[in-house]
Amino acid sequence: MTTESPVEEPAGLRADARRNRDRVLKAAMQHFELHGISASLEEIARQAGVGAGTLYRHFPSREALLAAALSDRKSALLAVSRQAREIEDADTALERWLEALQDYLRSFNGLPAPVLAALKQEASPLSLSCETLVSITGEFLERSQTHGSARASITANDLFMCAIGMAWVLNRAEACGTSTKALNSIFASGYLEKTGKTAHDG
Amino acid sequence: MTTESPVEEPAGLRADARRNRDRVLKAAMQHFELHGISASLEEIARQAGVGAGTLYRHFPSREALLAAALSDRKSALLAVSRQAREIEDADTALERWLEALQDYLRSFNGLPAPVLAALKQEASPLSLSCETLVSITGEFLERSQTHGSARASITANDLFMCAIGMAWVLNRAEACGTSTKALNSIFASGYLEKTGKTAHDG
DNA sequence: CCCTATATGGAGGCTGCCTCCATATTGTGT
DNA sequence: ACACAATATGGAGGCAGCCTCCATATAGGG
Numbered sequence: 001m002t003t004e005s006p007v008e009e010p011a012g013l014r015a016d017a018r019r020n021r022d023r024v025l026k027a028a029m030q031h032f033e034l035h036g037i038s039a040s041l042e043e044i045a046r047q048a049g050v051g052a053g054t055l056y057r058h059f060p061s062r063e064a065l066l067a068a069a070l071s072d073r074k075s076a077l078l079a080v081s082r083q084a085r086e087i088e089d090a091d092t093a094l095e096r097w098l099e100a101l102q103d104y105l106r107s108f109n110g111l112p113a114p115v116l117a118a119l120k121q122e123a124s125p126l127s128l129s130c131e132t133l134v135s136i137t138g139e140f141l142e143r144s145q146t147h148g149s150a151r152a153s154i155t156a157n158d159l160f161m162c163a164i165g166m167a168w169v170l171n172r173a174e175a176c177g178t179s180t181k182a183l184n185s186i187f188a189s190g191y192l193e194k195t196g197k198t199a200h201d202g
Numbered sequence: 203m204t205t206e207s208p209v210e211e212p213a214g215l216r217a218d219a220r221r222n223r224d225r226v227l228k229a230a231m232q233h234f235e236l237h238g239i240s241a242s243l244e245e246i247a248r249q250a251g252v253g254a255g256t257l258y259r260h261f262p263s264r265e266a267l268l269a270a271a272l273s274d275r276k277s278a279l280l281a282v283s284r285q286a287r288e289i290e291d292a293d294t295a296l297e298r299w300l301e302a303l304q305d306y307l308r309s310f311n312g313l314p315a316p317v318l319a320a321l322k323q324e325a326s327p328l329s330l331s332c333e334t335l336v337s338i339t340g341e342f343l344e345r346s347q348t349h350g351s352a353r354a355s356i357t358a359n360d361l362f363m364c365a366i367g368m369a370w371v372l373n374r375a376e377a378c379g380t381s382t383k384a385l386n387s388i389f390a391s392g393y394l395e396k397t398g399k400t401a402h403d404g
Numbered sequence: 405c406c407c408t409a410t411a412t413g414g415a416g417g418c419t420g421c422c423t424c425c426a427t428a429t430t431g432t433g434t
Numbered sequence: 435a436c437a438c439a440a441t442a443t444g445g446a447g448g449c450a451g452c453c454t455c456c457a458t459a460t461a462g463g464g
Contacts, residue, residue, distance in 0.1 A: 014461060017411055042451060051413030056453065091394070116371070120378040141393075149395045158384045159393055161375050165367035165385075169318070173363050176322040182360045183367075190392035191343075191361055192293070193351045216430055219442055244420060253444030258422065 021058045023048040028059075028069045036109030037066060063114055067125035070107060074129060077104045081136050090148030094140040095188070098163055101133065102184075105167035112168040116161075134160045162187060223260045225250040230261075230271045238311030239268060265316055269327035272309060276331060279306045283338050292350030296342040297390070300365055303335065304386075307369035314370040318363075336362045364389060 009018060027048040031039035041062060045055040059065035080100040087093040105112055118126035119134070138156030145152050166187050170180055211220060229250040233241035243264065247257040261267035282302040289295040307314055320328035321336070340358030347354055368389050372382055 014410060016461070020412085040451065041453090045413095052453075053413055053455080054411075057411075060453095062452095113374070116374050119375075150393055151391070151395055153384075154388065154393050155380075155384060157379050158388060161371050161380050161385060162368075162388050162393070165371035166364075168370055169363050169367035172315070172318050173321075177359050178357075178363050182357065183363060186356065186360060186364050186392070187388070188392045188394050189353070189396060190388070190390050191352055191356050191364070192346075192390050193353055194391060194396040216441060218429065222443080242420060243422090247444095254422075255424080255444055256442075259442075264421095 017058075020048070020050050020054055024050060024055050024058060024065075025068055028065050032066065032069055032108040037062070037111055037114060041065070061125070063118070064125040066108070066111075066114060067129065070104075070111075070126075070129070073104055073107050077101065077133075081140075084140065090140075090144040090146070091150070094144040094148065094150060097137065097140045098159075099184075101137065101160075101163050102167045102170070102180075105164060106171050109171050112164045112171075116164055137163070219260075222250070222252050222256055226252060226257050226260060226267075227270055230267050234268065234271055234310040239264070239313055239316060243267070263327070265320070266327040268310070268313070268316060269331065272306075272313075272328075272331070275306055275309050279303065279335075283342075286342065292342075292346040292348070293352070296346040296350065296352060299339065299342045300361075300389075301386075303339065303362075303365050304369045304372070304382075307366060308373050311373050314366045314373075318366055339365070 009021065013021065024044065027044045028039075031044050031047070041055060042052055044065075045052050048055070055065075059068060077100055081097060084093045084096045084100075087096065105115065114124070114126055115130055118124035118130045121127065134156055137160045141150055141154065141156050141159055144150035145154070166183055170178070170183060174180070211223065215223065226246065229246045230241075233246050233249070243257060244254055246267075247254050250257070257267075261270060279302055283299060286295045286298045286302075289298065307317065316326070316328055317332055320326035320332045323329065336358055339362045343352055343356065343358050343361055346352035347356070368385055372380070372385060376382070
């Protein structure tokens with residue numbers, strides 16, 4: 001029962017500051033959703049009714065703003081991870097997690113790029129979030145490797161990368177004759193049969 | 203024996219025009235290689251020793267310049283496709299093609315994005331190139347589906363999308379603990395075993 | 405009600421995109 | 435050899451976005 005506020009807000013802000021911060025955040029969520037991660041920060045400030053300086057005071061970089069704008073969705077994602085832990089079948093749990101992860105990565109068009117960048121820069125406001133995601137992915141992966149059918153040679157990092165790649169493609173390609181399902185089927189099972197005709201794709 | 207010039211050049215240009223065009227192209231290749239597809243066009247013009255206007259006269263858009271700068275590599279890619287057609291084993295041929303395709307897509311950091319965009323816009327200088335690539339992919343895919351072990355449910359388009367996604371990730375991720383091999387293994391075989399422990403991944 | 409710590413906005417300096425046209429260069433016809 | 439159209443050039447100029455800085459405004463404790 002920490003707080004019911006949708007996005008965590010730094011305490012100790014003056015009332016006007018907090019109000020402005022909220023406005024910026026709200027505008028940012030709209031714009032990122034609509035125009036992808038490259039939405040104009042000045043435009044966001046304008047719509048929030050504040051000056052550029054105010055925006056930068058609260059969110060020193062685009063990534064900081066992104067991270068804040070993702071906060072709700074990240075909570076939702078973590079909630080899914082908790083649910084998935086309760087699922088008995090390891091493969092199903094992994095699948096559910098990967099699906100949710102992809103949804104998250106597709107929150108804003110282009111999001112995969114800064115997430116990937118954060119993964120190696122570690123100085124980004126997104127990094128912390130990232131590392132958590134990789135490690136959760138690792139958790140489900142290991143469970144599936146031990147108790148399910150995930151291949152043993154696969155790494156949490158590699159799996160995460162692939163998820164990012166898929167999310168990236170899907171965000172840009174869905175209008176063009178490709179479905180989430182089709183791509184994820186390749187992701188899960190590859191483009192090759194492993195042992196002649198086997199399963200559920202016929 | 204058409205011409206030995208490395209990049210096709212429109213005929214009927216005045217001598218100075220052709221010279222400048224070449225300079226721009228050379229500078230562009232360097233800059234795209236070094237800074238990715240977002241390299242500054244003004245900077246390219248500057249290094250080529252021409253004005254911005256000249257650059258835009260010869261290459262009206264970033265994509266036009268990109269397409270021209272890729273010309274050599276595209277020829278090389280098509281050459282590989284011809285070689286691969288001679289390979290007896292359908293799966294090997296497909297694999298070789300996909301490998302070359304990825305190399306091509308990784309020519310410049312960020313290239314996958316405009317390629318994907320060209321796929322649905324069809325008005326881009328890259329589109330023609332794109333459609334060819336998809337159709338060649340389809341050719342090798344079908345052969346492998348008929349005579350090799352590619353899964354029947356897979357589409358040329360989907361396979362191409364995945365290749366783009368992998369190329370995109372790899373260009374940005376290799377510094378960060380991920381190898382081409384690992385990712386392509388997931389691409390080819392998925393992250394799941396299809397029928398219990400099978401093959402070559404121990 | 406005052407006074408200070410805090411917050412604000414928007415001007416200003418920068419880079420990049422792209423267009424436009426007065427000027428310069430080419431090479432053809434004589 | 436030369437002149438003169440057709441062609442090509444460059445960089446100024448207008449626009450938009452990023453980010454910083456600081457004179458000014460405001461909140462809210464005493």
